Amino acid sequence: MYLITGATGQQGNATIQHLKGEKTRALVRNPASEAAKKLEGEGVDIAKGDLTDSLTIYNAMEGCKAAFLVTTMAPNGPSDEVIQGKAFIDAAKKRNIRVVYTSVDSAKGSNVPHFESKAEVEQMIRDSNLPHTIVKPVAFMDNFPKKSGLQSFLTIGLFSAAILDKKIQLVAVDDIGRVAATALKHPERYNGRSIPLAGEELSISDIQNAYNTAHGAPAWKAYLPSFTPSLLSNDFSKMFYWFRSDGYKANIPALREEFPGLLTFAQWLKKSD
Numbered sequence: 001m002y003l004i005t006g007a008t009g010q011q012g013n014a015t016i017q018h019l020k021g022e023k024t025r026a027l028v029r030n031p032a033s034e035a036a037k038k039l040e041g042e043g044v045d046i047a048k049g050d051l052t053d054s055l056t057i058y059n060a061m062e063g064c065k066a067a068f069l070v071t072t073m074a075p076n077g078p079s080d081e082v083i084q085g086k087a088f089i090d091a092a093k094k095r096n097i098r099v100v101y102t103s104v105d106s107a108k109g110s111n112v113p114h115f116e117s118k119a120e121v122e123q124m125i126r127d128s129n130l131p132h133t134i135v136k137p138v139a140f141m142d143n144f145p146k147k148s149g150l151q152s153f154l155t156i157g158l159f160s161a162a163i164l165d166k167k168i169q170l171v172a173v174d175d176i177g178r179v180a181a182t183a184l185k186h187p188e189r190y191n192g193r194s195i196p197l198a199g200e201e202l203s204i205s206d207i208q209n210a211y212n213t214a215h216g217a218p219a220w221k222a223y224l225p226s227f228t229p230s231l232l233s234n235d236f237s238k239m240f241y242w243f244r245s246d247g248y249k250a251n252i253p254a255l256r257e258e259f260p261g262l263l264t265f266a267q268w269l270k271k272s273d
Contacts, residue, residue, distance in 0.1 A: 001025055002184055003060055003067040005051060005088070007044070008035035010142060011070045011102050014177025016044060019184065027051070027060045051084035057091035066098040066184050071121055078117035078235065085121030089128050098131040098191070100183045102176060105136040105169075105196040105248045112239045122194075133183040133190040137176045138169040138198040138248040141268045148211045148219035157222025160204045162229050162240035167206070169198040169248040172263040174271075179259055198250035199262040207265060214269035 002019060006012030007026030016024050016039065025045040028036045040046050049056030051071065061067060069088050074080035085101075092099050107119035125132050145151040159168065179197055183190040202210070204221065211219035229240035256262055263271065 001045070001064045003027060003047075003064045004044075005068060006070040006072065007039060008033065009070070009072070010140075010173045011176050011180070012068065013039075014173050015068050015180045015184075016042075016177075017174075018178045018181035022185070025060060025064065027057065052080070052087055054087040054090045057088055058094055061091055061095045061097060064095070064097055066100065066187070067092060068180055068184060069099055069101045069121075071118065073114050073117075073235075078113040081114065081117040082120050082124075085124055089121075089124050089130070092130055093128055096130075098133075098184075098187055099125055100133045100135065100180050100190075101125055102135045102137060102180060105138050105198070105250055106246065107136070110242055110246065112242050113235045115239070115242075131187060131191050133187075133192070134194040135176065135180050135183065136194060136196045136250075137171045138196070138250055139171070139243075140173055141170045141199070141263070141265055142173045144207070144265075146269060147215060148217060152211070152219045153222050156204060156207060156219055157224045158228060158240070159207070159243075160221050161224040161226055162243050163204065163247075164226060164244060165203070166244060166247065167201045167203045168243055169201045169250055169252070170265055171197050171199045172268045172271075174268075175199055175259070175262050182259075196248070196250035196255075198248060198252050198255065199268075200264045201252060202265060210264070210266040210269060213266040 001023040003025050004012050005027045026039050027047050027049045031046045031048050047060035049060045071081035071084045103118040103122050104115050107115040208219045229237050
């Protein structure tokens with residue numbers, strides 16, 4: 001049995017989908033929700049719990065050989081992720097089970113609050129001496145709309161204002177779930193590893209052209225000034241400027257060799273069509 005947190009969200013759900021045929025249990029706040037009921041209908045065991053409540057996590061871990069953790073930014077900001085991580089790790093230590101955690105690539109030293117909080121959880125996992133794997137995805141392809149239109153016009157415009165003439169690494173959430181599920185099922189291969197995860201590195205024009213490849217028409221972009229990221233919240237402003245100054249540095253050729261079939265952006269657009 002595998003315990004999956006964030007099961008009604010993107011990464012947790014993707015992980016469950018790639019664990020088909022395995023026994024899985026989803027930790028959810030509201031078992032009566034439509035998303036939880038859908039999982040239950042797919043054969044997933046449902047456990048009520050909260051990532052800030054170590055006792056409910058401990059109870060949900062009963063009979064599990066490994067657990068998947070994804071922390072989420074809550075109303076109090078990135079510090080809540082550290083609280084979630086600690087509650088989860090405390091429960092995992094009592095159960096002595098393996099942990100697969102999805103963080104973010106290049107988190108430590110980024111000065112991006114919701115990256116640094118994930119780096120702190122990473123360190124807590126390492127310090128716990130629990131068997132573990134840390135998957136470190138880059139920016140999500142899923143942040144972009146599936147079809148070109150007003151939403152893509154604005155989204156691409158924002159990324160363009162942030163990275164200017166640089167490139168950005170992207171990964172499909174589905175691939176995050178695939179790699180996380182693989183790590184859960186194969187501890188002999190992945191114990192102790194940190195895996196930066198990206199599928200493709202693209203410029204803004206590459207992103208626009210991918211829409212043409214996928215749908216036969218390129219996506220336009222809004223022309224926004226380079227200071228646009230400064231108008232966002234402090235956390236996201238720092239993130240977008242970090243994309244410009246540093247950016248992700250996953251070794252994509254090596255990843256493609258280890259995980260054949262990682263989606264390109266155009267492939268993701270087609271698959272999501």
